[in-house]
Amino acid sequence: MPTILTHAIAGAAIAQVLAPCSRRHEVTWIAVVCAMLPDADSIGFRLGVHYGDLLGHRGLTHSFLFAGVVAVGVAAGLWNKAKAGELLQTLVCIFMATISHALLDACTNGGMGVALLAPFNKTRYFFPFTPIKVSPLSAEAFLTQRGVSVLASEMAWVWCPSIAVMVTARWVRCRQTPELT
Ligand SMILES: [Zn+2]
Known part of the structure; x- marks a missing residue:
């Protein structure tokens, strides 16, 4: 897996592009958490769950179904507070933030x-x-040579593109719409 911080940065970048402008801050923080959430399956190592099991590491919590359930759950939590358009944008944003975790894991060279x-x-x-x-x-x-090279690859392939996306999105989106949150 990339480090948990790298998943969080990717989630924040996705939210800057997809979150509804009126709820950008709130949805960004939720997207950050959801982008890290799939690795909660690491708890299974302590409970004797095998890596390759359905509930093992990179198993069910790294699936499209899990991302969909999380997205629907978050949108449902905003049901009475948001308009239909905001709910749909939030649904898409949280789905993409959550599944970004699995897609980034699928770009790694191990495990x-x-x-x-x-x-x-x-x-x-x-x-x-x-x-x-x-x-x-x-x-x-991470204090070893290998750890340094892992961080360097994450910075090159995730951090830099994500920061570029965030900066661009802030300039392009939501400029005319006043922040409501
Ligand atoms: Zn993972």
Whole structure:
């Protein structure tokens, strides 16, 4: 996996593009959390769940179905507070932020692939192009040469494009609409 911070940055960038302008701040923070959420499955390691199981790492929580359920749940939470258009934008934004996690994992060069179609299909997928170096699981490992090279690959392939998207989106979007939140 890329580091959790890298997933958060990607989620923030997606929200700057897709979140409704009137709820951009609120939805951005939710998108950041949702982009990190799939790795909650790491808890399974402590509970004896095997990596390759449906509930194992990069399993069900890294699927399109999970992203859809999360997106519907977030939109439902805003049901009485947002207009229909805002709800639809929020739904799409949160879905994309959540599934971005799995898609980035599928761009890494290690671990098992991602169960994008779980629970209907157990196949673990990688993209043909895997430029992101897989992150070590321990924090100490980031103090090694390998940790430095992992962060360098994440900065090149995720941080820089995400920051470029965020800056551009802030200039292009939501300039005429007053912030309501
Ligand atoms: Zn992951």
